[in-house]
Amino acid sequence: MTSPAHRLAADSVSLGYGERVIVDELSLDIAPGVVTTVIGPNGCGKSTLLKSLGRLLRPREGQVVLDGKAISSMKTKDVARVIGMLPQTPVAPEGLTVADLVARGRHPHQSWLRQWSADDETEVAAALAQTGIADLAERTLDELSGGQRQRAWISMALAQGTDILLLDEPTTYLDLAHSLEVLDLVDRLHAEFGRTVVMVLHDLNLAIRYSDELVVMSAGRIVARGKPADVVTAELLAEVFGLDATVLTDPVSGRPMIVPIGTRHVHGADGYDE
Amino acid sequence: MIHPGTVRRRRLTGLLLLVVLLTVAVVASIAIGTRSLAPATVFDAVTHALGCDGGPFRCPARSTAEEIVRELRLPRTALALVAGMALGIAGALIQGYTRNPLADAGLLGLNAGAGFLAALSIYLFGFTAPSQYIWFAFAGSAIAGVVVFGVSSIGGGKASPLSLVLAGAAVTAFLQAMTNAVVVLDNAALDTYRFWVVGTVNGREGGVFWQVLPFLVVGMAMAVAAAPSLNLLSLGDDVARGLGVDVGRARAFGLFAVVLLSGAATAAIGPIAFLGLVVPHIARTITGPDNRWLIPYSGLIGGLLLLVADIAGRVVARPGELQVGVMLAAIGAPFFIALVRRKKLVTL
Amino acid sequence: MSTLETDKPTDAGAALRKVRPALRIGPVSLVWRPVLFGAVLALAALVFALFCLDIAVGETHIPLRRVLDVLGGGGTRSQRFIIIESRLPRALTAVVVGAALGLSGALMQSILHNPLAGPDVLGITTGASVGAVAVLVGSGGATTGLIATLGAPLAALTGGLLTAVVIYLLAWGRGRAGERGVTGFRLVLIGIGVNAVLLSVISWLLTRASLTDAARAQLWLTGSLNAADMARVAPAVVALALVTVVALVSARTLAALRLGEESTRVLGVRIQAQQALLIGAAVVAASVATAAVGPVGFVALAAPQIARMALRTPGEPLLASALTGAGLVAAADIISRTLLPVELPVGIVTAALGGPFLLYLLVRMNRKATLS
Numbered sequence: 001m002t003s004p005a006h007r008l009a010a011d012s013v014s015l016g017y018g019e020r021v022i023v024d025e026l027s028l029d030i031a032p033g034v035v036t037t038v039i040g041p042n043g044c045g046k047s048t049l050l051k052s053l054g055r056l057l058r059p060r061e062g063q064v065v066l067d068g069k070a071i072s073s074m075k076t077k078d079v080a081r082v083i084g085m086l087p088q089t090p091v092a093p094e095g096l097t098v099a100d101l102v103a104r105g106r107h108p109h110q111s112w113l114r115q116w117s118a119d120d121e122t123e124v125a126a127a128l129a130q131t132g133i134a135d136l137a138e139r140t141l142d143e144l145s146g147g148q149r150q151r152a153w154i155s156m157a158l159a160q161g162t163d164i165l166l167l168d169e170p171t172t173y174l175d176l177a178h179s180l181e182v183l184d185l186v187d188r189l190h191a192e193f194g195r196t197v198v199m200v201l202h203d204l205n206l207a208i209r210y211s212d213e214l215v216v217m218s219a220g221r222i223v224a225r226g227k228p229a230d231v232v233t234a235e236l237l238a239e240v241f242g243l244d245a246t247v248l249t250d251p252v253s254g255r256p257m258i259v260p261i262g263t264r265h266v267h268g269a270d271g272y273d274e
Numbered sequence: 275m276i277h278p279g280t281v282r283r284r285r286l287t288g289l290l291l292l293v294v295l296l297t298v299a300v301v302a303s304i305a306i307g308t309r310s311l312a313p314a315t316v317f318d319a320v321t322h323a324l325g326c327d328g329g330p331f332r333c334p335a336r337s338t339a340e341e342i343v344r345e346l347r348l349p350r351t352a353l354a355l356v357a358g359m360a361l362g363i364a365g366a367l368i369q370g371y372t373r374n375p376l377a378d379a380g381l382l383g384l385n386a387g388a389g390f391l392a393a394l395s396i397y398l399f400g401f402t403a404p405s406q407y408i409w410f411a412f413a414g415s416a417i418a419g420v421v422v423f424g425v426s427s428i429g430g431g432k433a434s435p436l437s438l439v440l441a442g443a444a445v446t447a448f449l450q451a452m453t454n455a456v457v458v459l460d461n462a463a464l465d466t467y468r469f470w471v472v473g474t475v476n477g478r479e480g481g482v483f484w485q486v487l488p489f490l491v492v493g494m495a496m497a498v499a500a501a502p503s504l505n506l507l508s509l510g511d512d513v514a515r516g517l518g519v520d521v522g523r524a525r526a527f528g529l530f531a532v533v534l535l536s537g538a539a540t541a542a543i544g545p546i547a548f549l550g551l552v553v554p555h556i557a558r559t560i561t562g563p564d565n566r567w568l569i570p571y572s573g574l575i576g577g578l579l580l581l582v583a584d585i586a587g588r589v590v591a592r593p594g595e596l597q598v599g600v601m602l603a604a605i606g607a608p609f610f611i612a613l614v615r616r617k618k619l620v621t622l
Numbered sequence: 623m624s625t626l627e628t629d630k631p632t633d634a635g636a637a638l639r640k641v642r643p644a645l646r647i648g649p650v651s652l653v654w655r656p657v658l659f660g661a662v663l664a665l666a667a668l669v670f671a672l673f674c675l676d677i678a679v680g681e682t683h684i685p686l687r688r689v690l691d692v693l694g695g696g697g698t699r700s701q702r703f704i705i706i707e708s709r710l711p712r713a714l715t716a717v718v719v720g721a722a723l724g725l726s727g728a729l730m731q732s733i734l735h736n737p738l739a740g741p742d743v744l745g746i747t748t749g750a751s752v753g754a755v756a757v758l759v760g761s762g763g764a765t766t767g768l769i770a771t772l773g774a775p776l777a778a779l780t781g782g783l784l785t786a787v788v789i790y791l792l793a794w795g796r797g798r799a800g801e802r803g804v805t806g807f808r809l810v811l812i813g814i815g816v817n818a819v820l821l822s823v824i825s826w827l828l829t830r831a832s833l834t835d836a837a838r839a840q841l842w843l844t845g846s847l848n849a850a851d852m853a854r855v856a857p858a859v860v861a862l863a864l865v866t867v868v869a870l871v872s873a874r875t876l877a878a879l880r881l882g883e884e885s886t887r888v889l890g891v892r893i894q895a896q897q898a899l900l901i902g903a904a905v906v907a908a909s910v911a912t913a914a915v916g917p918v919g920f921v922a923l924a925a926p927q928i929a930r931m932a933l934r935t936p937g938e939p940l941l942a943s944a945l946t947g948a949g950l951v952a953a954a955d956i957i958s959r960t961l962l963p964v965e966l967p968v969g970i971v972t973a974a975l976g977g978p979f980l981l982y983l984l985v986r987m988n989r990k991a992t993l994s
Contacts, residue, residue, distance in 0.1 A: 056884055058801050080890025091882035096936040099641040103653075107878050108890040112871055115652040116644050125635040134634035138641050160889070376811065380818060425985055443743045443814050444923060450821075451919045451973030454844045455966060461837050468836060472825040547818045597829070603822035610815040611792055614808055 005032035005196055006082050006163045008053060012062035015048050022048045023220040025062065030164075035190050035197045037207040040217035041241050046200045047088060047168055049217070053198065054085035054166045080108035084162035088169055090153050092141050098152045099137040102127055105159030127159040130185055146173035154182060158189075164196045165189065171201065179203075183210045204241075208232055209253050216240055232256040285567050288560055292574040296355075299581040303351040304343055306585050308593050311339055319343040350475040353483050354584045354598070355577045357475070357539040358549065360490045362576015363497045364535040365550025366557065366568050370504045371528045372423075375613075378551035379415075379536040382442035385545030386449035387418025388537065389471055393456045397463040404470065405481045408541040411470075412489075415537035418449065423529055473544035473599020475584055486538040493534030494573065500528050501565040508563065546599050548606025549576060555613065661933050665945045669717065672952040676713040677705060679960050684709075715850035715914060716955045716968070717948040718858045720921055722911040724947020725865060727922030728929070728938040729904035732876050733897055734806040737938075737983065740922040741908035744813030745789060746782050747919075748820040750912040751843060753781025755824055758839045759831040774842065775854065775913040782909025785820065789813050790901070803894040809901075845916040845969020847955055854914050861910040862944075868903045869940045872896065880937045918969040920976030921947045927983060950975075 008030045015023040023045040030036055030053075038046040051057040052064055055071050063070040071079050084105070092101060105127070106120040128134040131151040141149055150173045157165060167186070171179040187210055189195045201207040207214065208228040216224040216231060218240045224231045237243045243260060250257035304316045311319075319340040335341040361379070368377045379385055391414025392407045401407045422442050457464045469477065503524045506514045511521050536550065557571040580598060583605065587596040645654040674693070678684045684705065691697050692705045727740045741747050757777040793809040796802060824843075828836045878891050886893055908922060925947035926938035933942055954971040962971075 051884075054888060056887055076887070076892050077890040080888065083888075085884075085888045087882075087884035087888065089882075090885055093880045093936040095934060096880075097641060099638055100936070101881075103642060104878060104881060104885075104889065107874070110874065112874070113650045115874060116642065116646075117651045118644075118646070120651075121635070121638060121642075121644060125638045128638060129634035134637050137634075137637040156885075381814065421981070425981060441738065443817070444738055447742050447919055448973055448977045451844075451970060452977075454840065455970040455973075458837075458840050458844050458967070461833060464837055464840055465833055468825065468828045472829050473822075547822055597826065600822050600826045603819050607815055607819040611812055614811045614815070615792075615795055 005194060006067050007032055008083070008164055008196065008198075009065045010049065010053060010059075010062070011065050013049075013052055013059040013064060014061040015045070015052050015057055015059055021060070021220070023052075026220065026222060027062075028215065028222065030196060030198055031213055032196050033190060033194050034212035035187060035199065035210060036213040036215060037199045037201050037211040038215045038217060039201060039204060039207050044217040045220045046217050050085075050166055050168050050198065050200050051087075054083060054087075055079055056085070056087070077108050080160070080162075082162055083164045083166065084157045084160035085166040086153055086157045086168060086170055088172075094140075094142060096141050097137070098133060098139055098141065098144070098155075099124070099128070101141060101152055102155045102159050105156035106161075108160065123161050124159045127155040130158060131155045132181065147175060147178050150174055151178070151182065162195075164198070167197065167199045169200055169202065171203065171206065179206065186210065204232075204258050205250075208255050208257070209250065228255055232258065285561060289570065289574070292571070292578065296574060296578050296581075299578055299585070300351055300355060303354065303581050303585050304347040307342070307347065307588055309342065311342070315339050316343060320348070323348070349478065349483055350584070351581070353478055353542060354475045354580045356483070356487065356490050357543050357546075358577035358580025359573040360493060360535040360539040360576070361546060361549045361580070362553040362557075362572040362574075363494060363569055364532050364539070365552075365576070366554040366565070366572040367497055367500070367504070367528055367532050367535075368550060369554050370508055370565055370568075371525060371532070373508060375555070376551070376610075377442075378548065379532070379540070380545060380547040381446070381551070383418045383422045383445035383449065384415045384533075384536050385540055385547070386446040386453070387421075388412070388415040388540045389467075389545055390414050390449045390453045390456075391417075392470060392541070393453045393463065393467045396466050397456045397460050400462070402466050404478050404542065405485055407466075407470075408482065408485060411541035412537045415540055416533045418445065419529060419533050419537070421445065423525075470544045472597045473546045473602070474597040475543050475580075476595065476597070478542060482542050486542045489534045489538035493531050493538065496527065496531035497535065497569050500524070500531060501569050504528065504565045505563075508565075544599055546580075547603050548610060549579060549602055552606050552609050553579060555609075658933060658935070658939075662939075662942055662945070665929075665942055665949070669945050669949045669952065672949050672956065673713050673717050676716060676952050676956050677709040679956055680709060711852050711855060712847050712850045712955070713952065714852075715847055715855045715858070716951045718855055718862055719911040719915050719918060720925070720948035720951030721944040722858065722862045722865070722907040722947070723918060723921040724925035724929070724950075725862070725869060725940060725944040726904040726907040726911070727924075727947070728926035728940050728943035729869060729876075729900050729907075730922075731926050731938050733879060733900055733904075734810055735880070735882075736806070736810065737927055738923065739810055741782075741904065741912075742917065742919055742922055743817065744810065745817030745820055746786055746813075746905055746908050747912050747917045748817050748824070749785025750778040750782035750909050751917055752785075752820050752823055752827075753777035753779070754842055754913075754916070755827050755839045756781075758842060759827050759835045778913035778916075779909050782912060783905060785816065786901070786905040786909075789816050790898075792816070801894075804897065806897075841967075842916045844967040845918040845972075846967035847915055848967075850915065858910050858914045861906055865903045865907045866941075866944065868899065872900055873940060876900070876937065876940075916967075916969060918951065919973040920979075921950050921972055924976050924979050925950055928979075 010026055010028045012025050012027050013023060014021060014025055026049065038049060040046050048057065052059055055064070058072065063072060065071070066074065066079065066082060102124050103116070103120070106123065110120065128137060131154055133148060133151050133155060136144065136148060136152070141152060144152065150170070154167070154170055157167070170182055170186070174182060183206060186197055186199070190197055211228055214226065214228050214231045215222055216236065223240055224236060232247055234245060234247050237245050237247070237258065245258050245260045248257050248259055249255070301313055301316055304320070305311045305313055320343065322336065322340065323344055335344055364379055368379060368382065369375055388411040392411040395401055395407045395410035422445055425441060457467050503519050506517050506519050507521065507524060515521050540546070553576045554568065554572050557568055557575050561567040561571050580602070583601040584598045587598055587601045590596055643654045645652050674686055674689045677689050678686050688697060688701060689705060692702050697705070723741070730739045730741065730744070731737055754774040754777050757773045789809065789812055790804060793804045793812045794802070795808070828839060831839065875891055875896050878886050878889050879893070879896065883893065911918070926943040929942035929946040930938050933939055950972060951968060954968045954975065958966050958968055958971045
């Protein structure tokens, strides 16, 4: 652990697009140095909240606070050195190579004279190695598969070298093996380097396994918060997600595991007997 | 609960109201000008002219008022009416087929195509009267239309709406440069061309109306016939195909109608910007997206708007007049800009 | 089981150094791209060659060697007179106008994320034209000399800048994310709308004028190098130099801007301020170019795309676009004075060359839309 961690918090924020209000007077203190995951049903506002934390969405009321100061009043470059983010739908120009994309992550640390310092090179190389795409450095993004491209964007966020990392659905295009790798990496970031991570995940079981803190949202409000073992119950799942499920103990991690119950292919229901 | 019957009744009443307004506008258009006439005089003159033995306009005019009505006011009113209707309907069709609320014949290069071939023909053949270069303008509009629509549908219509508009804008710029080239070579050509390109119903001799009328009528009929399949196409090519629409043929049919309407109208009165853009939006606030209603409404509102703009142009710049093309650009542009600024469009 | 082992720092470093070799001198560091650098130099040499060729061709063909000689400082007095007084201004204007337009197009296409954006499509050039035409038509032909040489270009410059300000203000508002500013999408569409209105205004002005005035205005509207002289090209050179400096300094910001609005903001770029600066620079370049010779179509559109495809860069390359633009206009001028039976204004030749290229671009863009 190096310098004291930065503290990020949302203070009574109301967020929305156009006339719609999606998040209403929400307050959230992000615990430093741990992995926090925000989960919730579609449209509950989890991505919206993450965007406001990353300074991509201006709150209508309230403010997002970094180390006691409102981030809207800080210089953009200063914020960029502390908070890094992987947005949900990144776009890149045709023909950009992986190495060049990841190198862009160093932008907040560079200047007109200092465009590619030795530090920049070390950080980018480390980021490439950590996501395992070093051998793809020369390739262009359009040649890659969805999963490889996703890892390249994650690399860029890593190369930014920020204390706080916000990841919006980092595992969307990844198959299970690669999802586990990315999440393993994310977990090491906090365990070995003391970074604060806030993620939005839609896969509940992955969220449970990889989070230190779970924040459950519904209709723009936080309905539950705490360790996965304390928060995840069948009642919560039914009430928040409208999901009928049992909660077992995951034999691999010892944490809760959700097993959904539908109407088909269920023991004892509808004549199935397996 | 809104009964379908109520909606239909409402739309029919709206239609009727528009027809009434249109009649008023027609009378006003015949009455107003450098020398304004009383409605009674107008009515009298028109009935006399139409009620002649041997056909309309055969009897000699009984007074200067009647002459004014016959030679100046009636032709321009008739032209404004049908051209406005045609442009309004063409606009609704273009927006429907491109699934793009910002599409418009002017923005898509049709007008520039008309302008180029008109200018070229004026230069090469020394034309001076609209009835001479009208066919070339028509052809130019058609060719430009085919090119822009063809290029944009190469992607199966999946190209973003913005790229279609920009493609049209760029093609327009090209054709305009070519037009400039022609027109700068010959002063006489410039003289004829500049009074056509500004967009006006004034100074077009009666023959022009009769020349374009058949095309406009056929185009309108085609538009009405195309409405049901256009409704399906607006759900997306794949969905439409699944519902049994021959997408290629429906598109070609629609394009043909657009070219007839927009090409003929532009050829007759010169390129008019924004009418085809603005009118469907106004109509849509009353009718919603159903093309079976949208198309007739667009026609009536288009005719109304063009007539009103023409009348306003005569009133505003007395004793001269401000051409209808300029008037409409002045009205249409703020509308377009307001449209773009509305949040809903930004998410396109 | 996983095929990816995570700790290979040396491999990653080596792979990285191969793709992004560094050039470091003290505190200064940048990425060394020899291929790109060489290509730009070659392009500059080509443009210089076209420049000299443009000087050489004319009523009497001057051999290239003499051109180079005079440019280098030698030659007899009469030779120097012909080349420097009567040929050089035209060639210099061609190159400077082309470079300004190419750069303007590159800046706008980068910021607005669209290869079809540009000062002509967005109405800047038309705005400049309105200014010039208003002066040419309104002056009544009385003081042709002074008005034509000073008034029209000045009005053109004002017109272009004013139009840009109006478009920018009209596009200003609340974005989706609640921040106040201008989104590229809105800017482009409003630009197109304003362009249509201004064209209408020009048509109207032409109907109000006498035929001689209209003809003169129409001539200006075709974009011609015939009236080029050192007095006119000097401001253009200064403006070009300024805009080039701004563009080069902002190059890395542009690189970040190409990653989409969200990523750019995350990287700490002040989007609104940078956008305004760069669009402002683009507008100044385009307005000055149009003021000097009238509207020259297509260079701003085509040059950045040609440069990008030739150099295979991910975005529109700034210097290369300027050089390509310069080359295009010089080549168009040479072609119009040698190959064509009638000397056409250069604006028409560039548009004629640009048309087929534009269609090709559109087809390519749309074909890509299906594949993606």
